[in-house]
Amino acid sequence: MADRADTPVGELLHSQLVRLYPICRSITGPGVRETLSLIGEHIPLSVTEVPSGEPVLDWHVPKEWTIRDAWVADASGNRVIDFQKHNLHIVSYSRPVHTRMSLSELKPHLHSDPSNPEWIPYRTGYYAENWGFCLPHRDLEAMQEGEYEVVVDATLEDGSLTYAECVIPGQTTDEILLSAHICHPSLANDNLSSIVVATELARRLLKGPQPQHTIRVLFIPATIGAITWLARNAATVDRVKHGLVLANLGDPGAIHYKKSRRDDTEINRAVRLVIQDQPDHKMLEFEPYGYDERQFCSPGFDLPMGCFSRTPYSRFPEYHTSADNPEFVRPEALEDSLTRLEKVIDILERDKKFMNLNPKGEPMLGRRGLYDAIGGRSDSKEQQMALLWVLNYSDGEHSLLDIAERSQLGFDRVAHAAEILRQHGLLVVAS
């Protein structure tokens, strides 16, 4: 905690990411549990284990995968591919194997990327009951003809799928849902970055005053985790009034926000307000491909949730390779992502509609000490304008978010003006 006080938050989050990086995660198994255990050092987590085989929507919970070791050794016994050296060497969910084979027999099981010959690609084989290894293309090309020993020391058996939730209880059951996927092995931006940002966000919210909304942070395996969580919470999922899928929050790119399937949701508008000052930010239209918004925004749920990223998946060359390592993630990007997410939540928490109690003509602000009287602030002119905007548009139809959008004065100034006017008896909350 001394550290915490002295260290910039970006550095702190980056050091948490470094600690999580070596764990070999997948959609099930001990890597997920170990990850949740480290997250649990910072925030209280409710962990759920769902048994293999349980039907979840159109799917079933898959077998649990435990990987202990894996290698390909040449005739001399030298490990030319070695899981101990990098988690990405093993295709995730590879079934157990212990055999010998020629290079030509082996090759269909080897994956490399000729366009990035120094990097190990990331591959998965969920539901395939197959096995494979990944390696730099440079290394693949150096492999000699001959017989190789192939070992995958793993189990793929009934067990359970693990996910966790951190809930910050609100004054209402209306929910803000944040979700980060935790199934990727040693990949830093995708998605350890979001795990550490979401953890810190939850930690801060827990320390603050009780929010209006109940805020729920999910740490789940991608796709099957979202499907499992939705299956188990289908009856109450309409409590979710706003939500974000978090992904790739640590790269140096600008925020790219993919809008929720429903147009013109408050979450879309709140994010736009929060990111519009950032050069090169983008508001992307919804499409049913990407991260877990695919599930949350499936037509049977259609939750008002977007996907909040910096550079989107597959648009950075390091995506799904060993080059997506902790060096690729910037502490200042983690901090920027955290700060903007806090602002988004702040807007969702504070947005409401007011009624101007003196709607005919402007009320006389001077008599109430409100005319050029918000001194001390260097931005008093904008603050004065905000008073007029809030008075004019507080007609029961326009929310603070509407007024912030129209006035371009910023949500904070607008909300501050509303609070001052409310204190002076000029506004009430619209029923």
Added chain:
Amino acid sequence: MADRADTPVGELLHSQLVRLYPICRSITGPGVRETLSLIGEHIPLSVTEVPSGEPVLDWHVPKEWTIRDAWVADASGNRVIDFQKHNLHIVSYSRPVHTRMSLSELKPHLHSDPSNPEWIPYRTGYYAENWGFCLPHRDLEAMQEGEYEVVVDATLEDGSLTYAECVIPGQTTDEILLSAHICHPSLANDNLSSIVVATELARRLLKGPQPQHTIRVLFIPATIGAITWLARNAATVDRVKHGLVLANLGDPGAIHYKKSRRDDTEINRAVRLVIQDQPDHKMLEFEPYGYDERQFCSPGFDLPMGCFSRTPYSRFPEYHTSADNPEFVRPEALEDSLTRLEKVIDILERDKKFMNLNPKGEPMLGRRGLYDAIGGRSDSKEQQMALLWVLNYSDGEHSLLDIAERSQLGFDRVAHAAEILRQHGLLVVAS
């Protein structure tokens, strides 16, 4: 028919156009009947004769015009203007004349275009009971003072107005209406191009499986023909669910589509999808001037019909002159127009709304062999995306056309994805 198999369709259509070119058409008369007779060699036509004088909406069917010969001869008896050399020399609907006059008396009856001095302009005098001749400006300037013999060997008498329909009966009485005007004499792009394209389109539709919609192709004189057809079919015209006026389909320009008066009709959207890949294509706003969309989109009918053209009227210099001849029309442009019209009809025929039967979360495609399993196609990635788009938007609200517009994946891919999903029991047609 051996020809048909071997010849590119554009060449075939062009040769039909060449055969139609010499006929002297007008809004009534034998030229129209001869034209319909040639069309009738390719497709079955139902021909209607409407007697002169019949009231049709705010109009009356005009007298029938028969032109046999016409000339202006100089004092030596040389024909300096000779209808036998070009149909355009006579002002359409000229009344019979046989007289002699000086050049100065004659000149008010002579029409030329100084800006294109080699070309004969096209002029009409419907409802004017006047007469006139058209000639190249170069020739006009060469005419010497002196007495001229003027002969218009024509009759302008009660008879009938002729139009024809080719109907492809559909599974429903919902109609797609296509209309081409047949009143222009030797003008190739405007509108023999559309006559041959519409004929071939009807021929192909008749050979294919029975369509959903009843498809009606009109061959009618412009304005008075459309008015006459509307007058006689006013009681059933609301069967028309989509329609196109066809004009100028053979010039080398890009498609210019003028939208229907009603905004956001399916026909507008289907055409947009079909032409948007063409460089320089244009979507034009409706305006109440142009071809027979003026009548079909008059406010009392307001049919969902646009005007499908390549270069619009009066935007090519050859428009309404002798330079709009068969050389001006390109076989490849005829084929491109035909192909795109077929695609438009295909979209109208196949567009529908589906319901995703597994709307909560994505269904597990792998289990059904649908994940990366549409192999063989080189575009399997886009086809995979199309599955996700169709699943996500098949909520009973969005049609395939909506989904094709949003996804930018093309109507074919989207419709193909829907068919696959339907076969796998994942979709049903929305009621």
Added chain:
Amino acid sequence: MADRADTPVGELLHSQLVRLYPICRSITGPGVRETLSLIGEHIPLSVTEVPSGEPVLDWHVPKEWTIRDAWVADASGNRVIDFQKHNLHIVSYSRPVHTRMSLSELKPHLHSDPSNPEWIPYRTGYYAENWGFCLPHRDLEAMQEGEYEVVVDATLEDGSLTYAECVIPGQTTDEILLSAHICHPSLANDNLSSIVVATELARRLLKGPQPQHTIRVLFIPATIGAITWLARNAATVDRVKHGLVLANLGDPGAIHYKKSRRDDTEINRAVRLVIQDQPDHKMLEFEPYGYDERQFCSPGFDLPMGCFSRTPYSRFPEYHTSADNPEFVRPEALEDSLTRLEKVIDILERDKKFMNLNPKGEPMLGRRGLYDAIGGRSDSKEQQMALLWVLNYSDGEHSLLDIAERSQLGFDRVAHAAEILRQHGLLVVAS
């Protein structure tokens, strides 16, 4: 009146402005009355006096201010600041003072603008019960240490607030409301320009045929005048169907129109049509800051009123300084403002919806002499088009303004076409 016939109207208005310039106006007091008296030489005015202290909406009518003389004199008795030389030297609403003080005591009461050191700034102190002087910064810097005599020979006492109305009675009680503020002392563009333009506009309307709308022109002190008028007319203010606040109508800039709070009002659309041909014109979004649209568009009234200006307040350097003098105002700008306002009123007066009585197909125009028969006009092609536009869109849904917007043919042509069609029995006014 001989003058009036011979002099360009811009010159005439400029000479009226020059006559009004020397009067020292404020929000109350004799300057306002003298101004109204001069306006009353041109048009009949109904003048209202509202006693100090009367509650008006959230405000009270302030005391009346009468300024007779004011100066700052040095030890030698030389007036270094002298109200007799320029009205702007005295801070408006300064309370009476007669005292002596050192330069350093005096300085907090002296206002200058270092960025325009030759100009006297304009300052007011309403509701402050303070006093002050304004002077060129150059003069301030030249002031020597020493004792100064300070005299404000004014009264600030119960009296009344004065405003005036000129009403042109219409055939209906639906109102067009125009409003110009009359509270500024010697400032020419802001707002003597609007006073003279509004006066001439009213004069012309009174001379013309009785309008459809009752047209009311207000000459009122800014803010408190608008509030007072609204308070006294709250019960009937919903008669206002269209309105404009007039400000800065004499500078050489292009028209900048700030839209009414309600979107898509007829006034917004009529002004757009009238100004769109002017290079650099601007349509500005509503914001609740500016001139008296702040009051008229407060949410409890929300009148359909925009603000019609040339260069908006504070966007010209001369704004609220002694450089906003008659030389800054251009006769041709006054005339252009007047002409465009007349066109706006003309559109509001003539706009209506018609029904095409022959909505099925186009009516036969030739039979009625309407085809190419509007000869004499050099723009007969556009006029012919206007007939077709009006026929097609006169479906009871679209007004002439709608048709003018869509067709881009100009309101005059469209209205002229409607009148011709009505005379020929093809249109009736939609009920």
